[in-house]
Amino acid sequence: MSTPQARTDELAHRLRAVRERLSRACTAAGRGVEEVTLVAITKTYPASDAAILRGLGIVDVGESREPEASGKALELAGGDPPLRWHFVGQIQSRKAKTIAGYAYAVHSLDRAEVADRLAVARPAELGPLAVLIQVSLDGDTTRGGLLPADVAALAGHVEGLDRLRLAGVMAVAPRAADPDESFARLHAVSEDLRRDHPEAVAISAGMSGDLEQAVKNGATHVRVGSALLGARQP
């Protein structure tokens, strides 16, 4: 076990390296670094790591599973500054109610039924829940996400739900494909969506291994886990 100070030093070092990568990618793309939000994906790591990252200036943290996510959100609630929890994993319908109770954003919406459940459960005092529609770029929707052709219908459905705010699109680059080409396709899906929903500007793309290609293709959010926290146990 590392000491808390050693872990803080390690996370500070890793965060600096990720910020440098982001900054270089933004410069190469002719974009401002403030255009891209770094979401630290803390799954499998303890809440204490998210607290350390908060101390290092991270506000946006992401998780992919319940009850791990709500457990950490509860543990760190009331801290300063407040963390914004992004849910990025596949959502089982029966977990939607819990997620609506603490999340700032859901990146992985791919079903109208889940949208309905999130909207019903969203406490009014938290304000609308930002939702991004997850797009499957290789047609394998078993790993989450909708086919590009089905995005418009779900977007229209979300628009009818008061407590949700349609924020944009999200994708995970298919393993077998070139991420640059995959994220270019996600960007095209985003352009189509924005024609009918101009406010849905978010593009959540890019992880530890491909954040440069995501930034090049217009990502507004990168979801970085292992580069910040270390390799996860399989």
Ligand SMILES: *Cc1c(COP(=O)(O)O)cnc(C)c1O
């Ligand atoms: C785990 C996860 C990430 C982070 O992946 P890394 O390769 O560790 O950066 C990003 N997005 C989703 C949806 C994830 O499940």
